[in-house]
Amino acid sequence: MYEKIAENFLKNNGCLLLNHRVVKINHQNNKIKSIVISNKSKQKTISSDSYISSMPITELVQRLSPQPPKEIIQASKNLHYRSFVTASLVLSSSEPFPDTWIYVHSPEVKIGRVQNFKKWSHFMVSDPDKIALGVEYFCTEGDELWSMTDKDLIELALTELEKIKLIKKSDYLDGFVVRAEKAYPVYDSSYPKNIKLVKEYLANFKNLISIGRGGLFKYNNMDHSILTGLYAAENLLGASHNLEEVNADQEYQEEKTENGD
Numbered sequence: 001m002y003e004k005i006a007e008n009f010l011k012n013n014g015c016l017l018l019n020h021r022v023v024k025i026n027h028q029n030n031k032i033k034s035i036v037i038s039n040k041s042k043q044k045t046i047s048s049d050s051y052i053s054s055m056p057i058t059e060l061v062q063r064l065s066p067q068p069p070k071e072i073i074q075a076s077k078n079l080h081y082r083s084f085v086t087a088s089l090v091l092s093s094s095e096p097f098p099d100t101w102i103y104v105h106s107p108e109v110k111i112g113r114v115q116n117f118k119k120w121s122h123f124m125v126s127d128p129d130k131i132a133l134g135v136e137y138f139c140t141e142g143d144e145l146w147s148m149t150d151k152d153l154i155e156l157a158l159t160e161l162e163k164i165k166l167i168k169k170s171d172y173l174d175g176f177v178v179r180a181e182k183a184y185p186v187y188d189s190s191y192p193k194n195i196k197l198v199k200e201y202l203a204n205f206k207n208l209i210s211i212g213r214g215g216l217f218k219y220n221n222m223d224h225s226i227l228t229g230l231y232a233a234e235n236l237l238g239a240s241h242n243l244e245e246v247n248a249d250q251e252y253q254e255e256k257t258e259n260g261d
């Protein structure tokens, strides 16, 4: 889907720069003037009339130049995200469990959740004699789990899965690791106060809109995140959507009643 969106964007003369980080956001008189982007080897300054940002809101604030007041920077530093690593394993095995995913609460292992990709769709694992599992660990950037080598993480995942009797280690064929930083906004006791300060400050910039999960510091699903982007684009064209109202019902999408509602 995202590839298709990118394709359409390019067809309409959009300029898409992948693998670049926004390292500085220059502002003056309550307007963003330009951003500095970097792809490790080179830096470049880009100017625009309007800016939509989906990077974590904490990073957005901390990249502003001149820097926001101390209390705003501190509020952004008091907002935390959890990160996520997943060991994707291919095994020669039949169905390890009948569900698409299961949460693991056993205190003797660190696994948080296991995805059973074949159960999402058989198109995800075409070989009938193999399965693919995503062994997910919730962690914090820089902690022990986050810093483990891919090899050690795969070994840990295999050992733990065997311990809770989901697989036999000897069935392992191949694997790789994916790390996602700042995957979950942390709703701790001080986050309402801190996010309010940060968002009120950012509202001063009339040509900047922060969107998405990390950008709104909200536990958004993909559809919510995309909707905030669409609303932001419409707002630039004169609409007045309130992005805070997206995903405001706090409904848990994975929940089902016994009636299947």
Ligand SMILES: Cc1cc2nc3c(=O)[nH]c(=O)nc-3n(C[C@H](O)[C@H](O)[C@H](O)COP(=O)(O)OP(=O)(O)OC[C@H]3O[C@@H](n4cnc5c(N)ncnc54)[C@H](O)[C@@H]3O)c2cc1C
Residues within 6 Å of the ligand: 020, 021, 022, 023, 054, 055, 056, 059, 084, 180, 183, 184, 211, 212, 213, 214, 215, 220, 221, 222, 223, 225
């Ligand atoms: C483990 C997990 C499972 C999920 N499962 C589902 C699911 O089943 N269904 C569902 O609907 N949603 C799911 N979600 C939620 C979904 O992934 C998010 O809602 C969605 O990806 C958020 O999109 P986004 O564009 O706001 O942010 P992201 O996808 O996080 O994109 C933000 C981008 O900003 C980039 N960035 C960060 N800093 C900078 C910088 N300084 N300069 C430039 N770029 C920067 C990042 O590299 C990243 O690419 C899941 C999330 C997680 C973590």
